[in-house]
Amino acid sequence: VFTSGATEANNIAIKGAARFAASQGDGRRRVVTLATEHKCVLESVRDLAAEGFEPVVLPVGADGLLDLDALREALAAAPTLLVSVMAVNNEIGVVQDLAAVGALAKEAGRLFHTDAAQAAGRCRSTWRP
Protein backbone atom coordinates (compact mmCIF):
# COMPACT_ATOMS: atom_id res chain seq x y z
CA VAL A 1 0.00 0.00 0.00
CA PHE A 2 1.55 3.30 -1.01
CA THR A 3 0.98 6.00 1.60
CA SER A 4 1.95 9.63 2.13
CA GLY A 5 4.69 8.44 4.47
CA ALA A 6 5.35 6.47 7.65
CA THR A 7 2.93 8.46 9.79
CA GLU A 8 0.03 7.37 7.64
CA ALA A 9 1.45 3.86 7.27
CA ASN A 10 1.73 3.43 11.04
CA ASN A 11 -1.80 4.74 11.52
CA ILE A 12 -3.20 2.30 8.96
CA ALA A 13 -1.24 -0.67 10.25
CA ILE A 14 -2.09 -0.20 13.92
CA LYS A 15 -5.65 1.09 13.81
CA GLY A 16 -6.46 -1.03 10.77
CA ALA A 17 -5.25 -4.29 12.30
CA ALA A 18 -7.11 -3.61 15.53
CA ARG A 19 -10.38 -2.61 13.85
CA PHE A 20 -10.30 -5.53 11.43
CA ALA A 21 -9.66 -8.04 14.23
CA ALA A 22 -12.51 -6.57 16.28
CA SER A 23 -14.84 -6.70 13.25
CA GLN A 24 -14.01 -10.41 12.87
CA GLY A 25 -15.01 -11.13 16.47
CA ASP A 26 -11.42 -11.40 17.75
CA GLY A 27 -11.62 -10.98 21.54
CA ARG A 28 -7.99 -9.87 21.98
CA ARG A 29 -7.85 -6.26 23.10
CA ARG A 30 -4.26 -5.65 24.17
CA VAL A 31 -1.98 -3.56 21.95
CA VAL A 32 1.64 -3.26 23.14
CA THR A 33 4.20 -0.63 22.21
CA LEU A 34 7.14 1.33 23.66
CA ALA A 35 7.36 4.67 25.47
CA THR A 36 9.99 5.83 22.98
CA GLU A 37 8.00 5.17 19.79
CA HIS A 38 7.27 7.97 17.33
CA LYS A 39 4.20 10.03 18.25
CA CYS A 40 2.20 8.61 15.36
CA VAL A 41 2.57 5.09 16.81
CA LEU A 42 1.94 6.18 20.41
CA GLU A 43 -1.08 8.26 19.47
CA SER A 44 -2.49 5.54 17.21
CA VAL A 45 -2.18 2.99 20.02
CA ARG A 46 -3.63 5.40 22.57
CA ASP A 47 -6.50 6.38 20.23
CA LEU A 48 -7.54 2.72 20.24
CA ALA A 49 -8.42 2.96 23.94
CA ALA A 50 -11.55 4.90 22.95
CA GLU A 51 -12.58 1.89 20.83
CA GLY A 52 -12.32 -0.61 23.67
CA PHE A 53 -8.74 -1.73 23.16
CA GLU A 54 -6.15 -1.87 25.93
CA PRO A 55 -3.01 0.10 25.12
CA VAL A 56 0.11 -1.03 26.98
CA VAL A 57 3.11 1.29 26.70
CA LEU A 58 6.25 -0.47 27.92
CA PRO A 59 9.16 1.49 29.42
CA VAL A 60 12.70 1.19 28.05
CA GLY A 61 15.97 0.94 29.96
CA ALA A 62 18.52 3.72 30.41
CA ASP A 63 20.09 2.50 27.16
CA GLY A 64 16.83 3.01 25.28
CA LEU A 65 16.33 -0.71 24.69
CA LEU A 66 13.21 -2.70 25.34
CA ASP A 67 13.54 -5.23 28.19
CA LEU A 68 12.41 -8.52 26.66
CA ASP A 69 11.24 -9.77 30.06
CA ALA A 70 8.93 -6.78 30.34
CA LEU A 71 7.52 -7.70 26.93
CA ARG A 72 7.11 -11.35 28.01
CA GLU A 73 5.20 -10.24 31.11
CA ALA A 74 2.93 -7.91 29.14
CA LEU A 75 2.15 -10.67 26.65
CA ALA A 76 1.49 -13.23 29.37
CA ALA A 77 -0.83 -10.93 31.32
CA ALA A 78 -3.60 -10.68 28.72
CA PRO A 79 -4.38 -11.95 25.20
CA THR A 80 -2.51 -9.56 22.93
CA LEU A 81 -3.52 -8.66 19.40
CA LEU A 82 -0.62 -6.54 18.20
CA VAL A 83 2.91 -5.53 19.20
CA SER A 84 4.47 -2.45 17.60
CA VAL A 85 8.18 -1.85 18.14
CA MET A 86 10.28 0.55 16.08
CA ALA A 87 13.48 -0.65 14.43
CA VAL A 88 15.52 2.49 15.17
CA ASN A 89 14.59 5.37 17.43
CA ASN A 90 14.23 8.72 15.65
CA GLU A 91 15.74 10.81 18.46
CA ILE A 92 18.60 8.70 19.75
CA GLY A 93 19.26 6.20 16.95
CA VAL A 94 19.08 3.19 19.25
CA VAL A 95 18.56 -0.06 17.35
CA GLN A 96 16.12 -2.52 18.94
CA ASP A 97 16.80 -6.24 18.65
CA LEU A 98 13.99 -6.83 16.19
CA ALA A 99 14.83 -10.49 15.59
CA ALA A 100 14.29 -11.26 19.27
CA VAL A 101 11.35 -8.86 19.71
CA GLY A 102 9.68 -10.10 16.54
CA ALA A 103 10.07 -13.76 17.42
CA LEU A 104 8.54 -13.19 20.84
CA ALA A 105 5.80 -10.89 19.59
CA LYS A 106 4.68 -13.23 16.83
CA GLU A 107 4.14 -16.25 19.07
CA ALA A 108 0.55 -17.40 19.50
CA GLY A 109 -0.69 -15.69 16.36
CA ARG A 110 -0.04 -12.15 17.54
CA LEU A 111 0.60 -9.47 14.95
CA PHE A 112 3.92 -7.66 14.90
CA HIS A 113 4.35 -4.22 13.36
CA THR A 114 7.56 -2.25 13.12
CA ASP A 115 8.13 1.39 12.28
CA ALA A 116 11.26 1.21 10.16
CA ALA A 117 11.16 4.85 9.03
CA GLN A 118 14.55 5.65 10.55
CA ALA A 119 16.19 2.30 9.87
CA ALA A 120 15.40 1.86 6.19
CA GLY A 121 18.43 2.48 4.03
CA ARG A 122 20.72 2.99 7.03
CA CYS A 123 21.13 -0.38 8.67
CA ARG A 124 20.70 -3.99 7.75
CA SER A 125 17.60 -5.55 9.19
CA THR A 126 17.88 -8.91 10.90
CA TRP A 127 14.13 -9.27 10.66
CA ARG A 128 11.87 -9.82 7.68
CA PRO A 129 8.12 -9.32 7.63
Place this chain on the structure above:
Amino acid sequence: MAANNETGVLHPLAETATLCRAHGALLHVDAVQAAGRVALDPGLADSVALSGHKLGGPAGAGALLLRPGLHLPALVAGGGQERGRRGGTEPLPAIAGFAAAAVAARPEAAEGLAALRDRLEAGVLAAAPDAVVVGADAPRLPNTSCILLPGVSAEAQVIALDLAGVRVSAGAACSSGKVARSHVLAAMGLGAAAGCAIRVSLPWNAPEDAPERFVLAWSAMRDRLSRRAA
Protein backbone atom coordinates in the same frame (compact mmCIF):
# COMPACT_ATOMS: atom_id res chain seq x y z
CA MET B 1 -20.64 18.39 -3.55
CA ALA B 2 -20.34 21.58 -5.55
CA ALA B 3 -20.10 19.85 -8.95
CA ASN B 4 -20.71 16.18 -9.61
CA ASN B 5 -17.66 14.38 -10.98
CA GLU B 6 -19.60 12.27 -13.48
CA THR B 7 -22.21 14.68 -14.79
CA GLY B 8 -20.74 18.10 -13.98
CA VAL B 9 -24.09 19.10 -12.46
CA LEU B 10 -23.76 22.05 -10.07
CA HIS B 11 -25.77 21.84 -6.88
CA PRO B 12 -27.55 24.92 -5.48
CA LEU B 13 -24.99 25.63 -2.77
CA ALA B 14 -26.24 29.01 -1.63
CA GLU B 15 -29.72 27.62 -0.98
CA THR B 16 -28.25 24.51 0.65
CA ALA B 17 -26.15 26.71 2.94
CA THR B 18 -29.18 28.78 3.95
CA LEU B 19 -31.14 25.64 4.75
CA CYS B 20 -28.28 24.16 6.78
CA ARG B 21 -27.77 27.39 8.71
CA ALA B 22 -31.48 27.64 9.50
CA HIS B 23 -31.36 24.20 11.08
CA GLY B 24 -28.00 24.49 12.78
CA ALA B 25 -26.34 21.82 10.64
CA LEU B 26 -22.74 22.04 9.49
CA LEU B 27 -22.23 22.14 5.73
CA HIS B 28 -19.30 20.36 4.13
CA VAL B 29 -18.69 20.86 0.41
CA ASP B 30 -16.62 18.60 -1.83
CA ALA B 31 -15.48 21.25 -4.30
CA VAL B 32 -12.89 19.08 -6.04
CA GLN B 33 -14.44 19.28 -9.51
CA ALA B 34 -15.70 22.84 -9.23
CA ALA B 35 -12.51 24.52 -8.03
CA GLY B 36 -10.83 26.48 -10.79
CA ARG B 37 -13.72 25.93 -13.20
CA VAL B 38 -16.58 27.96 -11.73
CA ALA B 39 -16.73 30.79 -9.22
CA LEU B 40 -17.13 29.51 -5.68
CA ASP B 41 -17.77 31.21 -2.37
CA PRO B 42 -15.97 29.06 0.21
CA GLY B 43 -17.56 31.20 2.94
CA LEU B 44 -20.87 29.42 2.35
CA ALA B 45 -19.62 26.22 3.91
CA ASP B 46 -18.11 25.18 7.22
CA SER B 47 -15.58 23.04 5.39
CA VAL B 48 -14.51 22.65 1.76
CA ALA B 49 -12.41 19.86 0.22
CA LEU B 50 -10.02 20.53 -2.68
CA SER B 51 -7.63 18.34 -4.66
CA GLY B 52 -4.43 19.65 -6.24
CA HIS B 53 -4.23 17.19 -9.09
CA LYS B 54 -7.77 17.92 -10.27
CA LEU B 55 -6.66 21.51 -10.79
CA GLY B 56 -3.65 20.49 -12.83
CA GLY B 57 -1.18 20.25 -9.96
CA PRO B 58 0.79 17.10 -9.09
CA ALA B 59 -0.91 14.26 -7.24
CA GLY B 60 -0.22 14.05 -3.52
CA ALA B 61 -1.70 17.21 -2.04
CA GLY B 62 -5.22 18.37 -1.39
CA ALA B 63 -6.67 20.77 1.12
CA LEU B 64 -9.45 21.07 3.63
CA LEU B 65 -10.64 24.64 4.13
CA LEU B 66 -12.09 25.06 7.61
CA ARG B 67 -14.26 27.82 9.00
CA PRO B 68 -12.32 29.48 11.83
CA GLY B 69 -13.28 27.94 15.14
CA LEU B 70 -14.27 24.59 13.67
CA HIS B 71 -12.39 21.93 15.60
CA LEU B 72 -11.88 18.36 14.49
CA PRO B 73 -9.65 15.55 15.67
CA ALA B 74 -6.99 14.16 13.36
CA LEU B 75 -7.76 11.10 11.27
CA VAL B 76 -4.05 10.44 10.88
CA ALA B 77 -2.54 10.73 14.37
CA GLY B 78 0.90 11.81 15.40
CA GLY B 79 3.51 14.46 14.74
CA GLY B 80 1.32 17.49 15.44
CA GLN B 81 1.51 18.84 11.88
CA GLU B 82 -1.24 21.09 10.56
CA ARG B 83 -1.90 22.20 14.15
CA GLY B 84 -2.68 18.68 15.24
CA ARG B 85 -5.28 18.04 12.56
CA ARG B 86 -3.20 15.82 10.29
CA GLY B 87 -0.03 14.01 11.26
CA GLY B 88 2.71 13.42 8.71
CA THR B 89 5.38 15.45 6.97
CA GLU B 90 3.74 17.83 4.51
CA PRO B 91 4.56 17.01 0.85
CA LEU B 92 6.04 20.41 0.08
CA PRO B 93 6.70 19.85 -3.66
CA ALA B 94 3.11 18.69 -4.20
CA ILE B 95 1.77 21.59 -2.13
CA ALA B 96 3.85 24.09 -4.13
CA GLY B 97 2.53 22.55 -7.35
CA PHE B 98 -1.02 22.76 -6.01
CA ALA B 99 -0.47 26.44 -5.20
CA ALA B 100 0.89 27.16 -8.67
CA ALA B 101 -2.08 25.39 -10.28
CA ALA B 102 -4.50 27.35 -8.08
CA VAL B 103 -2.86 30.65 -9.04
CA ALA B 104 -2.99 29.70 -12.73
CA ALA B 105 -6.64 28.57 -12.61
CA ARG B 106 -8.96 30.91 -14.45
CA PRO B 107 -12.66 30.12 -13.90
CA GLU B 108 -13.60 32.95 -16.29
CA ALA B 109 -11.53 31.28 -19.04
CA ALA B 110 -13.11 27.90 -18.25
CA GLU B 111 -16.46 29.43 -19.11
CA GLY B 112 -15.24 29.66 -22.70
CA LEU B 113 -15.23 25.87 -22.75
CA ALA B 114 -19.02 25.91 -22.41
CA ALA B 115 -19.33 26.98 -26.04
CA LEU B 116 -17.20 24.01 -27.16
CA ARG B 117 -19.16 21.67 -24.93
CA ASP B 118 -22.49 22.91 -26.27
CA ARG B 119 -21.30 22.35 -29.84
CA LEU B 120 -20.08 18.87 -28.93
CA GLU B 121 -23.42 17.95 -27.34
CA ALA B 122 -25.45 19.44 -30.21
CA GLY B 123 -23.35 17.44 -32.68
CA VAL B 124 -23.89 14.20 -30.77
CA LEU B 125 -27.64 14.74 -30.50
CA ALA B 126 -27.90 15.62 -34.19
CA ALA B 127 -26.04 12.41 -35.11
CA ALA B 128 -28.03 10.23 -32.74
CA PRO B 129 -31.47 11.29 -31.53
CA ASP B 130 -31.49 8.36 -29.08
CA ALA B 131 -28.45 9.70 -27.20
CA VAL B 132 -29.04 11.57 -23.94
CA VAL B 133 -26.97 14.33 -22.38
CA VAL B 134 -27.37 13.60 -18.68
CA GLY B 135 -28.23 16.66 -16.59
CA ALA B 136 -28.53 18.83 -19.71
CA ASP B 137 -31.18 21.02 -18.12
CA ALA B 138 -29.26 21.62 -14.89
CA PRO B 139 -26.49 24.16 -14.29
CA ARG B 140 -23.26 22.32 -15.08
CA LEU B 141 -19.50 22.70 -15.20
CA PRO B 142 -18.44 24.24 -18.50
CA ASN B 143 -16.16 21.35 -19.46
CA THR B 144 -18.05 18.18 -18.58
CA SER B 145 -20.53 16.15 -20.61
CA CYS B 146 -22.09 12.89 -19.58
CA ILE B 147 -23.36 11.24 -22.75
CA LEU B 148 -25.59 8.20 -22.62
CA LEU B 149 -25.97 5.82 -25.55
CA PRO B 150 -28.77 3.36 -24.73
CA GLY B 151 -27.95 -0.30 -25.27
CA VAL B 152 -24.16 0.10 -25.58
CA SER B 153 -22.05 -0.52 -22.51
CA ALA B 154 -19.86 2.32 -21.34
CA GLU B 155 -16.80 0.06 -21.40
CA ALA B 156 -17.31 -0.80 -25.07
CA GLN B 157 -17.69 2.91 -25.86
CA VAL B 158 -14.54 3.82 -23.95
CA ILE B 159 -12.49 1.16 -25.73
CA ALA B 160 -13.79 2.06 -29.18
CA LEU B 161 -13.15 5.77 -28.63
CA ASP B 162 -9.72 5.03 -27.22
CA LEU B 163 -8.83 3.15 -30.40
CA ALA B 164 -9.96 6.24 -32.32
CA GLY B 165 -7.64 8.41 -30.24
CA VAL B 166 -10.28 9.94 -27.99
CA ARG B 167 -9.82 9.47 -24.26
CA VAL B 168 -13.01 9.52 -22.24
CA SER B 169 -14.03 7.70 -19.09
CA ALA B 170 -16.88 5.44 -18.07
CA GLY B 171 -18.44 7.21 -15.13
CA ALA B 172 -15.89 8.46 -12.65
CA ALA B 173 -12.32 8.24 -13.88
CA CYS B 174 -11.26 7.28 -10.36
CA SER B 175 -13.06 3.97 -10.51
CA SER B 176 -12.34 3.22 -14.14
CA GLY B 177 -11.13 -0.30 -14.66
CA LYS B 178 -13.90 -1.84 -12.67
CA VAL B 179 -16.99 -2.77 -14.57
CA ALA B 180 -19.92 -1.38 -12.66
CA ARG B 181 -22.81 0.82 -13.55
CA SER B 182 -22.59 4.34 -12.31
CA HIS B 183 -24.15 4.87 -8.87
CA VAL B 184 -24.59 8.52 -9.79
CA LEU B 185 -26.70 7.79 -12.87
CA ALA B 186 -28.56 5.06 -11.00
CA ALA B 187 -29.41 7.63 -8.32
CA MET B 188 -30.70 9.92 -11.08
CA GLY B 189 -33.20 7.22 -12.01
CA LEU B 190 -31.55 6.01 -15.20
CA GLY B 191 -31.84 2.34 -14.22
CA ALA B 192 -30.15 -0.13 -16.60
CA ALA B 193 -29.03 2.73 -18.83
CA ALA B 194 -26.73 3.84 -15.98
CA GLY B 195 -24.10 1.50 -17.42
CA CYS B 196 -24.23 3.09 -20.86
CA ALA B 197 -22.83 6.57 -20.27
CA ILE B 198 -19.41 8.07 -20.83
CA ARG B 199 -17.93 11.20 -19.34
CA VAL B 200 -16.31 13.64 -21.73
CA SER B 201 -14.04 16.28 -20.18
CA LEU B 202 -12.64 19.17 -22.18
CA PRO B 203 -9.24 20.27 -20.95
CA TRP B 204 -8.44 23.94 -20.35
CA ASN B 205 -6.49 24.02 -23.63
CA ALA B 206 -9.02 22.17 -25.80
CA PRO B 207 -8.52 23.12 -29.47
CA GLU B 208 -11.29 24.94 -31.31
CA ASP B 209 -12.07 21.89 -33.49
CA ALA B 210 -12.29 19.45 -30.55
CA PRO B 211 -16.12 19.19 -30.69
CA GLU B 212 -16.18 18.33 -34.39
CA ARG B 213 -13.39 15.76 -34.04
CA PHE B 214 -15.15 14.19 -31.10
CA VAL B 215 -18.50 14.00 -32.87
CA LEU B 216 -16.86 12.31 -35.85
CA ALA B 217 -15.23 9.64 -33.68
CA TRP B 218 -18.31 9.24 -31.52
CA SER B 219 -20.63 8.83 -34.52
CA ALA B 220 -18.38 6.16 -36.04
CA MET B 221 -18.27 4.37 -32.69
CA ARG B 222 -22.05 4.55 -32.39
CA ASP B 223 -22.67 3.25 -35.91
CA ARG B 224 -20.45 0.25 -35.30
CA LEU B 225 -21.51 -0.63 -31.74
CA SER B 226 -25.23 0.06 -32.15
CA ARG B 227 -25.31 -2.20 -35.18
CA ARG B 228 -23.61 -4.93 -33.18
CA ALA B 229 -25.99 -4.42 -30.25
CA ALA B 230 -28.97 -4.68 -32.62
